[in-house]
Amino acid sequence: MTAARRDRRSARGSTRGRALVRWFRRRARPLPWRRHPDPYRTWVAEVLLQQTRVEQAAPYFERFVRRFPSVRALARASEAQVLKVWEGAGYYARARHLRSAARRVAARPGGALPRSIEELEALPGVGPYIARAIASLAFGAPVVALEANGLRVAARWSLERGDVRRSAVRRRLERRLLAELPSRSPGTFNEALMELGETICRPVAPACGRCPVAGRCRAYRELDDPATLPRRRGHAPRPLVRAAVVALEADGRWLVQPRPRRGLLGGLWEFPGGKIAPDERPPAAAARELREETGLAAPSLVPVGVVRHAYSHFAVELHVFRGRLARRVPPRNARARWLTAESFARRPRPRATEKVVALLRATAHRSGGGAPPGSGSRPGRTRASAPAAAALRRRRSPPRGTIA
């Protein structure tokens, strides 16, 4: 083959690559980031999609870009404003990084996202995948952007039996895909690969009958069950963390505090509380945590119920207590605040805290002290708490509330 012919072929990509791109152009789902695409929207979408499934990410994406429609708008926002809009999407470091990166981008001459992979990767929260996704989807760079869905498709296409979590295996798959990449539409090829993985080449029960490239897939042609690739390792059970949480009330306000900025759920606001020691009972842990974190002691702490919430690598079981002080006393933690429920609801809060608030509202009649401060969550912001409260109401006379 002549060099010119080879160049022409590589510009068009493989037959399989072209078939995939044709299928995507006909069948791509009308996802919100595919409307009016621009580099900023592509970036936000890829950050959200890295740890969130498409159906879950779509409403968060719409809310985020409505509130922050451009790099400049995001760069101008405070961290708390950004976290509040991100609330519920999880993995909050993504939102903090996105804002820091937007500030850096806004400070560049012209205020536009850089185009090169090296410069993109230098931004906070932009790793090799997101840099390649932005470079190819938004700027047409001829690179392969491989996330979990694309990896699965690539492993099945080439009957890859290695562990796709190993970097040597990933590099091998990436090299093979690069040879198939139509260099005129690399972004479409990358997005099509993900789309195929999400809608057809699924982890279990792939719909090979509907696959546009099944005839060119080695797993389909050579295996009884293509879903056996890529090889999976069983998930370790999620460890359970037990914690005690205290809703301390005085003058119609709750005592709440932000979590440390670094680390899990950094910067989000919650009630005082912490881990229950292995040989400790929840009421003792609640009193101890309140004392250690705020320097305050409540005359009596009343158990309200248990809230459960699962994170990706562990689950929490929060034993919730209610306490009351005759008046507001300054807490030791200088960042803690006595807030009305409305003001607390405006701060960014973890999902588990939303559930705690729902539990407090649903059990207010049993506290003996009237309703909790204010009304709890804002209207329209109760996705997590409303079903939980409704579930509580459905139980006839729960001995103790439980929110899962």
Ligand code: ADE
């Ligand atoms: N997963 C990651 N990026 C995606 C995209 N642009 N479309 C669909 N799924 C994705």
